[in-house]
Amino acid sequence: MRVLAAMSGGVDSAVAAARLVDAGHDVTGVHLALSKNPQTYRSGARGCCSLEDSHDARRAADVLGIPFYVWDLSDEFDAGVVQDFLAEYAAGRTPNPCLRCNEKIKFAAVLERGLALGFDAVATGHYARTRSEGGTVQLLRSTEERKDQSYVLGVLNQEQLRHSLFPLGPATAKAEIRAEAAARGLYLAKKPDSHDICFIPSGDTAGFLTSRLGRRTGDIVDDHGAVVGAHAGAHQFTVGQRHGLHLSVPAADGRPRYVLAVSPSTNTVTVGPKELLAVRAMTGIRPTWTEAPVAGAWRGLAQWRAHAEPMPATIRALGEQMSVELDEPAHGIAPGQAVVYYDGERVVGSATIAETR
Known part of the structure; x- marks a missing residue:
């Protein structure tokens, strides 16, 4: 299989690419340049889009002996992620830019370009799993609960999942990933995890918003x-x-x-x-489905932040809206966040929270 491995410059995506090589796939590494001036994005451990990261990704590809390219997707990233982020905050909502990046960039723009170039799939270092069931590809939580990233992949649809690989999905602790990287001679084995929003290098979200919105x-x-x-x-x-x-x-x-x-x-x-922050119900808009849409009401789990505790809920599809009624009240749920709904460990879909009650 010809696989396009998205290499951020971090240890997770490097090990994911290495495992694909071990599995016998024809792997090509690609780093996404998401800023016209990558030096403004970060240095050290914040974010995932710096010039330093592109060099780290290239060195990892050299160790693995795979072709490597840098793709300039800065225009797409600005339009689909940064401008969306600003518009949502200006409207009083709280967006999730990492989720939007997966939806608009990594599994849309990159996948579209990759398929056009003859690749069969895109692979990333996300901690999540897929499983084929009756001709359908299911998206599942990672068995490494503390690193599970299925929430930020909840916007993917069936066509995207059919062309997506997550080599870190099986039970793999982060310490094991670092040890594996070191054993493979990948010097970034000790590189810190990225944190915060990649296009806000200082971590000062309020300052960034003021500089853009006044x-x-x-x-x-x-x-x-x-x-x-x-x-x-x-x-x-x-x-x-x-x-x-x-x-x-x-x-x-x-x-x-x-x-x-x-x-x-x-x-x-x-x-x-x-x-007064207690929320028992929420309305979601712009619903997405990882498989076929689910009609009517059903029982599942709802999660509205990447590391929030999923909570039992009754979920209803109401045309182009979703209704989520929690069994118990929860605090700090903000319009603009994504609510991702699960059936056990299986991701069913997502929606953008428009209203809470």
């Missing part, structure tokens, strides 16, 4: 409408946030307050006690 001062109000502080831009806040509020009026009971809502139309941020 400053627009407004009020922070409590759950009764009383002004308790001021902000420099509603886009700097997300539902569930506790730190960085700088409230001028403390709560009467002395308890901490959290962001309950962000309203761009009135440029206000509403704060209140944690119990």
Whole structure:
């Protein structure tokens, strides 16, 4: 099989490519250049898109003895991920750029180009599994629960899954991956994992948003409408946030307050006690399905952050919307996040949260 191995410059994708070579596949490595100026993206351990990373990926490909290329997808990345990120925050929502990158770049633009060039599949270093069942490719959680990344792959459809490989899916602890990399002579065996958002090298999301969306001062109000502080831009806040509020009026009971809502139309941020963050139901839009769409209501698990605890729920398909009713209330669920629904370990699909109740 001709396989295009996406090599980020990290240890996971390098070992994934190595395992494909061992399996006898015809492997070509490709690194994605996602910034017009990669030196602005990061240095050290933040992100996954720097000039340093491209050099690391090339050295790993040399050790494996496979062809290697760098593909410039910076325009696609800016349009599909960065601009979407900015638009969502400007609208008072909280997006997940890694999930959007998988949807728009790694398993769309890269896969489309790879198939056009005669490759059979794209492989990544994600911790997830696939399984063929009756002619259908199922997406499953990784057996390494602490590293499971099936949540950010929940936007993939059946056609994409048919051409996707995840060599790290079987039970493999991160320490074993590093030991395997060292044994193979891959010097990046000790390279730290990437963290944060790759196009925000400082980790200062609020500062990045202000630099792109500007400053627009407004009020922070409590759950009764009383002004308790001021902000420099509603886009700097997300539902569930506790730190960085700088409230001028403390709560009467002395308890901490959290962001309950962000309203761009009135440029206000509403704060209140944690119990007002409790959510029992949510409505999702733009549903996606890893297999055939599921009609009607069914019981499953709902997860709304990459490492959130999945919770039992009743899930209903309502045309182009999804209704998710949790058995127990959960806190800190924000519009704009993706809710991914599971049937046990199997990923069923996803939707973008439009409303919580």
